[in-house]
Amino acid sequence: MSLIVQKFGGTSVAGPDRIKHVAKRIVATRRAGHQVVVVVSAPGDMTDELIGMARQIADPVPARELDVLLSTGEQVSIALLAMAILAEGAEAISLTGAQAQIKTEHVHTRARIVAVNRSRIDRELAAGRIVIVAGFQGITDDEEITTLGRGGSDTTAVALASALGADLCQIYTDVEGVFSADPRLVPEARRLQEISYDELLEMASSGALVVQTRAAEMAMQHRVRLEVRSSFVDREGTVVTDSAFERQKLVTGVTHDTNVAKITVTGVGDRPGTAHTLFRAVAGRQVNVNLIIQSVPRTERADISFTVAKADMLAAVEAARSVAAAIGAEEILADDQVAMVSIVGAGMISNPGVAARMFGALAAQKINIQLIATSEIKVSCVIPAGDVTAAVRALHKEFVLDRT
């Protein structure tokens, strides 16, 4: 008998029919002889509705009370899902983050999990019950309700799988797994049977949002066996393996992200501390930076470019302006008509020609590359937003991703 953690997102529990459908799948896993712990998100767009209510009352919304408010979403899901499972004739019990003892640091709206006290869950599993745990939420040592931030339910699932020593953590989502590219852009994109943790992490952080980045990171650190699969179609998904020996391909997948804005600060003084001053100002406005590229300095002046989510563009520009004099910047330019395309693959580590092939394929489509950033297993290019479909298709073809 193995222990499986199954995570279902908000679309999987939006409305009674979907809840009943999910309940049947969970009960089938239990009846196949496994112990099952389920993690579930708030139904549909309930979280956004609650945020909307809060904004009508207070602006800014106080973080502690926002967590008290938002945690009700997952609590509604766990109760309804437990009811649906009980109605199927199986044993089940719902647990809030507090009841499941998902302990977090005392930080609101983006707490990190520090421990999971498994005694209650163990007791319920031993009693033969399917345990339904509220995702996204936790409790501090002094009984304060916290939430984990966007995508927090994935993190809850991985943390539980790790704490319980689960044999498998299944992330059920509205796609059938991780694909070689977005099938909406590339009709011949293939579902990947397996990828490595590194690749999952790079894909998650470069636009393929099948698993939240933090959860992918935690899975990698704690070696949690992950599977990404569809809530709606009962078909094998993508398994995340510890390592992929004898990999056939240089490139595993092509990802793209259209929620990108590019900021360029030109002519900054080329002296120690410039980047620190700039990005401390940006971080001070709670803006996450994705890529950072600093050009080679000419005559002791350099350009620094970076990308942020579109919604953060103005805040990033303001941050840069606030330190423009201090860092001797000439101009601050911003452009939100850009996108990022990336190729990801563990196979490219020992194959330096891969990036060049990528640039060649884009050039053949007359796509202008504005910024380039690389990691060991990823190459990302910022390009004009209008070229993203052509770019993804060209790269998918260049690296022959339509064939196994």
Added chain:
Amino acid sequence: MSLIVQKFGGTSVAGPDRIKHVAKRIVATRRAGHQVVVVVSAPGDMTDELIGMARQIADPVPARELDVLLSTGEQVSIALLAMAILAEGAEAISLTGAQAQIKTEHVHTRARIVAVNRSRIDRELAAGRIVIVAGFQGITDDEEITTLGRGGSDTTAVALASALGADLCQIYTDVEGVFSADPRLVPEARRLQEISYDELLEMASSGALVVQTRAAEMAMQHRVRLEVRSSFVDREGTVVTDSAFERQKLVTGVTHDTNVAKITVTGVGDRPGTAHTLFRAVAGRQVNVNLIIQSVPRTERADISFTVAKADMLAAVEAARSVAAAIGAEEILADDQVAMVSIVGAGMISNPGVAARMFGALAAQKINIQLIATSEIKVSCVIPAGDVTAAVRALHKEFVLDRT
């Protein structure tokens, strides 16, 4: 500096404008120099909406999971109300039933409060905060979420007022206090400045639903000073006093209840155990009985009549049928076209003519009395549903309740 517990019902927090209005009133009390603990119900008809969702998933709805589901309603209220108070510039913190340590027995959907551990609330009050507690819900010693049943928020407020030794417990509602009769039926009905606990209890249990019966009972037992007043109009309400010396009037108020059905079981055997068998069967179906009248037996046969809420009529009839043979019943009759009118007043204890005056006033209106039941300070009559307005007006006039 006194400590005041203020309870606001669901209509008081239905929507952002009402929440802001309530927040202003609470902050005004705080700024007048009082410590304030607020108890709040779920917004508007959220509880009914949640029950509707549950019924689409499971029937019957499992009680434990229903409590997990329903307790989210008050959690939404406390978070939004705390946000609104913070936005007014006052210090506030919301506490769920669990966080406020409202300890209940381990019974779902109708748990009783067994203790309130006041340490967390005391700590928050000492820090100068207005404390917003979720009504209707509690937690067992093993961390199970429970709810207290209909009107449970009143009970939470009275229990907190008692545990904290509050100077006053204010029940804010959509009426301006306790009236000598329902002003919708009797235009000349007066707000009562004060009534006794006994009278409040009798009025609450006979249709004047300004305070939930259980809460009135608990207030009486624990001598909690209560005031019933309007959420919307800032005007003195009705104070519930320990006793009312030198009472001027025989009768304090006239109440009516149209949510009544009458069951009559005819010709039952007049022997010990008959009533026990019948009402054990009724209680077994979770039906609450209000009045019970057993007629004087003729030739060793008696009739037993009782009243229940209209929604429980069929269940009560089935219960009676299930024991009909055992108790030798001839017929089981049911009628939901009835209502109950009552006169309540501590002054009638030593005035035996009061009931007779009531019957006379009804007879003068040609209203047929179907059942009569009396307590020390109340006389109730079951009458045809269509006569209720005429009956209440006639009784209000008979006992001169329009004048102080």
